[in-house]
Amino acid sequence: MQQLVIWQEKAVQRLSGGRSRCAHIWQQLDLAQRCYLISTLLVLGWMLSLGTQPWLLGLLGVSLFGAVISDIWQGFVRIWHSLPGKAFILVCYAVLANFCFALADSSVNNLIGVRPEVVPFSVNLTLMLLAPFWCFILAFALLTVYLLLHTLKFCLLLLLRPLGVRSYHLQNGSYPKLSLAIRVAFLPVVFMYLTAAMTGYLTGDTAALAMFQAEDSTVEARTSAGHKKSDMDIDLFKTGPEPADLSGINPQVGWINRTVARFLYSVESLNKSQCLMQGAEHLVHLNDYEVLVITPDAKQPYGYRYQVRACGSPSLPTFSQKPDINPVLPTAQ
Numbered sequence: 001m002q003q004l005v006i007w008q009e010k011a012v013q014r015l016s017g018g019r020s021r022c023a024h025i026w027q028q029l030d031l032a033q034r035c036y037l038i039s040t041l042l043v044l045g046w047m048l049s050l051g052t053q054p055w056l057l058g059l060l061g062v063s064l065f066g067a068v069i070s071d072i073w074q075g076f077v078r079i080w081h082s083l084p085g086k087a088f089i090l091v092c093y094a095v096l097a098n099f100c101f102a103l104a105d106s107s108v109n110n111l112i113g114v115r116p117e118v119v120p121f122s123v124n125l126t127l128m129l130l131a132p133f134w135c136f137i138l139a140f141a142l143l144t145v146y147l148l149l150h151t152l153k154f155c156l157l158l159l160l161r162p163l164g165v166r167s168y169h170l171q172n173g174s175y176p177k178l179s180l181a182i183r184v185a186f187l188p189v190v191f192m193y194l195t196a197a198m199t200g201y202l203t204g205d206t207a208a209l210a211m212f213q214a215e216d217s218t219v220e221a222r223t224s225a226g227h228k229k230s231d232m233d234i235d236l237f238k239t240g241p242e243p244a245d246l247s248g249i250n251p252q253v254g255w256i257n258r259t260v261a262r263f264l265y266s267v268e269s270l271n272k273s274q275c276l277m278q279g280a281e282h283l284v285h286l287n288d289y290e291v292l293v294i295t296p297d298a299k300q301p302y303g304y305r306y307q308v309r310a311c312g313s314p315s316l317p318t319f320s321q322k323p324d325i326n327p328v329l330p331t332a333q
Contacts, residue, residue: 028174032074035067036182061193068190071183072142100127100134111257112264112306114292118284122264129256136198143194147187154180204255254302261302265294276312285311 029037039060046056079085104127108116116123157177269282275291277283284292289311297305 025174030070032067032070033175033179035063035070036179036186039063039067039186040182060189064186064190064193067186068143071146096134096138100130104130107252107257108260110252111261111302112292114286114306114308118286118292119264119268121268122260125263126256126260129259130253132201133198133253136194136201139194140191143187143190147184150180150184150187154184202253204253257302261304265296265304269294274311274313 026034042056042060042063046053046060049056076089080089101123104123105116107126107130108119108123112119157180264284265282269284269292271282273283273285273291275283275285280296282294284294286292286308290308291311293307293309295305295307296303
């Protein structure tokens with residue numbers, strides 16, 4: 001009995017010692033390293049469950065996203081605290097903002113067929129909806145550079161270590177070599193998650209996320225996606241994903257165009273005006289004599305038909321009639 005009590009005391013001491021050691025290690029790690037540690041534990045848990053717990057992959061994506069954001073933010077702060085770095089960031093921001101505004105104008109122009117200055121709120125909405133796409137592109141570029149730099153750094157550390165060259169790390173922290181190896185190992189997984197998120201955003205559904213689900217869940221997701229697709233074929237005007245056209249520099253995303261078209265018709269356009277209107281038509285004034293007529297039409301790609309016509313108000317002169325070249329002059333009596 002006394003020996004059992006001694007064993008219990010030793011077990012409690014070892015448990016408390018291991019707990020204090022884990023707490024000490026946890027306190028030494030920064031935010032990115034903690035996220036990578038959680039990601040490693042989630043991967044081990046998913047492997048031990050033999051892939052039957054897909055929710056672990058969802059938590060893995062969240063933890064990896066937090067780790068990458070923390071790493072990129074640290075690099076951003078490091079660059080921002082230098083004068084050339086501030087100039088570089090501001091120039092990149094100005095160039096990116098200019099491109100985003102120009103491409104939002106072009107997207108609205110392709111939708112309505114007239115100059116987009118007449119619908120500024122729809123242009124702003126298009127800009128906000130396309131912002132995640134450009135964030136995805138920027139994230140891909142940053143992660144590619146990030147992967148190349150860390151891979152090169154890791155290779156140099158391995159090559160110079162047998163020569164007795166001391167390793168100088170770009171960051172000050174605990175376990176730099178192990179953290180660097182984990183970063184390089186997890187970057188392809190981050191690319192996979194980013195690709196799935198970008199595909200789902202452009203197509204307007206979450207079918208791309210089925211690659212991170214279990215086999216049974218994948219079959220159910222494909223079946224439900226098939227039923228949804230058949231329902232959307234019946235009424236594409238209301239809801240449903242559309243294939244995005246990414247052939248040019250300006251992406252044409254179906255659900256974004258439908259959202260902007262619905263916003264333009266329901267919010268920004270006029271349902272009452274001094275100009276002539278018929279039925280469910282809405283108007284946007286182009287100038288004093290012309291209007292953009294928006295009519296719901298389920299046969300159109302995005303649910304609305306756009307055409308320009310004269311205002312037709314009785315208080316305005318009619319310019320559609322040709323003037324009489326040879327007017328009849330009154331004869332003198």
